[in-house]
Amino acid sequence: MAAVLLRAVPWPAVSGITAVAVVTGAGGFAWPGGAQILLPIAFALLAGAAAFVLDEPASAVVDVTPTGRVRRTAVRALALLVPLGAGTALVLAGALRAAELPWPTVGLALAGSVLLGFAIACVLRQHVGEPGTQASAAAAFVLIAPGFLPFVAGWVQTFPAAGPAPRGLSSTTFWWLAGTACLAAIAASVPEFRRRRSP
Amino acid sequence: MTETIAARRTTAPESGLGPLTPLAWRETRRYVRNPVFLAGVVFTAFAVKSWHAGAVQEIGTLSAYPAIFLGGFGMIAACWLTQSTRRSAEALDVTPTTPQARTAALCAVAIVPFLLGCLSLLLFVRIQPLDGVWRYGAFSPSDRMAVLLSQLVVPTLGGPLLGIALARWVRFPGTAIVAFLFLYGWVSLITILAWNHANSVPFVMLRFFAPFTFFTLTDGPYNVDTWRGSPWFFVGWQLGLCAVAVTVALLRGADGRRQRRLIRALVAVAAVTALMYALTVTGGWDHPVVSHLGQAPVPIGHSPHPTNR
Numbered sequence: 367m368a369a370v371l372l373r374a375v376p377w378p379a380v381s382g383i384t385a386v387a388v389v390t391g392a393g394g395f396a397w398p399g400g401a402q403i404l405l406p407i408a409f410a411l412l413a414g415a416a417a418f419v420l421d422e423p424a425s426a427v428v429d430v431t432p433t434g435r436v437r438r439t440a441v442r443a444l445a446l447l448v449p450l451g452a453g454t455a456l457v458l459a460g461a462l463r464a465a466e467l468p469w470p471t472v473g474l475a476l477a478g479s480v481l482l483g484f485a486i487a488c489v490l491r492q493h494v495g496e497p498g499t500q501a502s503a504a505a506a507f508v509l510i511a512p513g514f515l516p517f518v519a520g521w522v523q524t525f526p527a528a529g530p531a532p533r534g535l536s537s538t539t540f541w542w543l544a545g546t547a548c549l550a551a552i553a554a555s556v557p558e559f560r561r562r563r564s565p
Numbered sequence: 566m567t568e569t570i571a572a573r574r575t576t577a578p579e580s581g582l583g584p585l586t587p588l589a590w591r592e593t594r595r596y597v598r599n600p601v602f603l604a605g606v607v608f609t610a611f612a613v614k615s616w617h618a619g620a621v622q623e624i625g626t627l628s629a630y631p632a633i634f635l636g637g638f639g640m641i642a643a644c645w646l647t648q649s650t651r652r653s654a655e656a657l658d659v660t661p662t663t664p665q666a667r668t669a670a671l672c673a674v675a676i677v678p679f680l681l682g683c684l685s686l687l688l689f690v691r692i693q694p695l696d697g698v699w700r701y702g703a704f705s706p707s708d709r710m711a712v713l714l715s716q717l718v719v720p721t722l723g724g725p726l727l728g729i730a731l732a733r734w735v736r737f738p739g740t741a742i743v744a745f746l747f748l749y750g751w752v753s754l755i756t757i758l759a760w761n762h763a764n765s766v767p768f769v770m771l772r773f774f775a776p777f778t779f780f781t782l783t784d785g786p787y788n789v790d791t792w793r794g795s796p797w798f799f800v801g802w803q804l805g806l807c808a809v810a811v812t813v814a815l816l817r818g819a820d821g822r823r824q825r826r827l828i829r830a831l832v833a834v835a836a837v838t839a840l841m842y843a844l845t846v847t848g849g850w851d852h853p854v855v856s857h858l859g860q861a862p863v864p865i866g867h868s869p870h871p872t873n874r
Contacts (some may be wrong), residue, residue, distance in 0.1 A: 393754070513753075
């Protein structure tokens with residue numbers, strides 16, 4: 367059953383965007399200082415790939431089948447291993463090349479980014495069958511906004527900085543808070559969970 | 566009825582872009598209601614509002630906002646708008662409009678962000694306080710205007726056109742966001758590389774191989790680096806890229822004589838664009854210089870004032 371459900375995952379989108387993310391992230395190691403610029407963009411792409419995992423062109427039919435949303439979401443979440451695995455490979459490669467970044471925190475940012483893309487997709491999936499396009503844009507915007515909005519950068523960091531601790535909410539604190547919010551959003555987006563909670 | 570539609574379908578191409586105006590109007594109304602485009606407009610307005618805050622230290626950090634929000638977000642919105650027409654392709658294919666007329670109507674929506682980019686330029690020139698024109702680097706007044714045009718105005722036209730061309734040819738669902746992130750990463754990376762290798766011809770070539778670039782950088786207190794390259798020819802390169810995007814978008818679905826004409830036009834436009842690129846790289850200062858308040862520009866490395874290098 368899981369294999370059938372996994373077959374429905376839009377693999378070209380997930381693996382294609384993941385491949386672009388790997389190339390982008392690897393490019394960051396080619397030049398000094400490049401990792402600090404390109405790794406956040408690679409993570410935004412990985413979040414975008416995670417956002418496509420729930421896309422279901424035949425949602426009108428699939429949503430009324432006996433297979434519950436919990437099961438479908440749980441099985442499709444296995445596809446997150448693709449962006450997560452590729453991102454882990456990038457983080458390990460960076461750590462081995464001794465680029466000046468706090469790699470455990472970078473790992474946390476990676477997990478948080480993938481979870482964020484998936485959580486936004488889960489929330490949007492309640493309303494549309496193919497939330498990937500919109501969810502990937504939303505996740506990418508959240509992740510790279512500090513890069514081009516200085517007032518956001520002074521308020522929160524979504525990617526750990528190499529130098530001294532910046533102003534505002536640190537990347538670690540942000541991702542623990544955002545990760546918790548994402549898990550809550552995923553749980554709230556599944557109808558079966560909501561029904562169990564209600565009397 | 567089928568015969569009537571078929572007859573109109575075959576005769577319509579000869580009438581050129583007849584129904585273009587109502588189509589363009591309809592697409593423009595759809596475009597301006599797109600939430601991504603609206604978000605871009607709001608963020609640009611917010612950025613423009615912040616221009617009042619005080620004398621600017623780094624022009625590039627301000628001029629990039631319309632390029633990101635109107636150009637980048639506009640590209641995503643235009644790409645989604647074009648992709649949305651694909652879902653109703655079967656119905657559209659039997660209407661008496663050619664694919665080229667529909668594409669041209671889509672391209673017309675780029676006028677909206679372009680006008681907003683022009684407004685941003687006007688506001689920037691009118692309201693942004695500068696503590697001297699030396700903040701623009703060692704450029705003539707004409708070149709200064711070219712720098713602002715290339716950073717504030719032309720990307721707002723090119724972004725949506727690129728989005729339409731991509732959506733016409735690429736069926737990949739995440740095209741818009743991948744293109745946006747790729748361009749954002751590319752411009753960020755080449756800016757860092759240009760700062761590290763300001764006098765290297767290959768890196769100058771890399772810096773201009775983009776739809777947006779910086780020409781100056783504040784380098785230490787009261788120092789402004791002016792990099793190599795001609796701002797006016799860069800505007801020409803950007804406009805050439807816009808023309809390439811429109812021609813490539815129009816090529817989709819073209820056949821017969823129209824396809825041959827479009828291919829000839831594409832070759833001509835690409836040749837002019839390549840020429841503009843070559844002139845951009847070879848024009849301007851033949852070495853990067855640093856300007857200081859009230860002093861003549863000197864080559865980078867010869868400044869008597871402390872820099873960040």
